[in-house]
Amino acid sequence: MPKSTPGELTVDGIALELVLRRKRVKNVNARLRGSTLLVSAPAGMPEEELEPAVRGLASRLLRRAHAARVNGEGEALALARKVAGRFPEPPSVGRALFVTTQRARWGSYSTRTKTVRLNAALRGMPGWVLEAVVAHELAHVFHPDHSAAFWELLGRACPEAGRAEAFLAGAGWFARNIDVMPPVERELLLAEETRRDARDA
Numbered sequence: 365m366p367k368s369t370p371g372e373l374t375v376d377g378i379a380l381e382l383v384l385r386r387k388r389v390k391n392v393n394a395r396l397r398g399s400t401l402l403v404s405a406p407a408g409m410p411e412e413e414l415e416p417a418v419r420g421l422a423s424r425l426l427r428r429a430h431a432a433r434v435n436g437e438g439e440a441l442a443l444a445r446k447v448a449g450r451f452p453e454p455p456s457v458g459r460a461l462f463v464t465t466q467r468a469r470w471g472s473y474s475t476r477t478k479t480v481r482l483n484a485a486l487r488g489m490p491g492w493v494l495e496a497v498v499a500h501e502l503a504h505v506f507h508p509d510h511s512a513a514f515w516e517l518l519g520r521a522c523p524e525a526g527r528a529e530a531f532l533a534g535a536g537w538f539a540r541n542i543d544v545m546p547p548v549e550r551e552l553l554l555a556e557e558t559r560r561d562a563r564d565a
């Protein structure tokens with residue numbers, strides 16, 4: 365059984381939750397998931413060797429995540445404009461922003477400011493999920509309610525809308541349950557994610 369140790373680590377002024385697994389691996393590997401750093405390290409590596417290696421990897425991953433974030437809003441704007449173009453009368457999109465202030469919703473669109481706001485939790489999610497959230501908000505330009513006409517328009521602009529809703533419901537469920545989930549089930553779900561990564565690679 366690999367040993368797993370949760371802890372905290374501050375790198376470049378950013379507090380990370382550290383999940384360390386000692387395994388039969390040759391090198392230290394790290395992945396960043398939000399503010400959680402998942403590290404696998406050789407079983408016999410001494411602590412004083414491990415710490416600088418983990419810090420180095422974390423620092424590099426944080427820089428990469430920051431670069432992705434800076435690019436993210438340009439990409440989100442291009443994505444939102446692409447989605448708008450699928451409507452019979454394309455709404456104009458001037459800005460697309462990721463925000464942390466819309467806790468109760470995935471997105472919004474203002475016809476006045478021409479701004480699409482996306483919940484920052486969407487940032488790391490697949491593009492087709494973002495497209496569906498944008499399409500939902502833009503469909504409200506034509507139908508403020510969730511009437512049959514709304515769903516019909518949304519379905520035409522974004523055939524993946526239903527699948528994306530299920531994806532978001534699953535993501536929300538996981539986020540709500542991760543802390544109370546027994547370690548075995550958590551491991552199994554993470555393994556599923558690894559299998560998916562391997563399949564998509």
Ligand SMILES: [Zn+2]
Nearest residue numbers: 500504509510
């Ligand atoms: Zn709605």
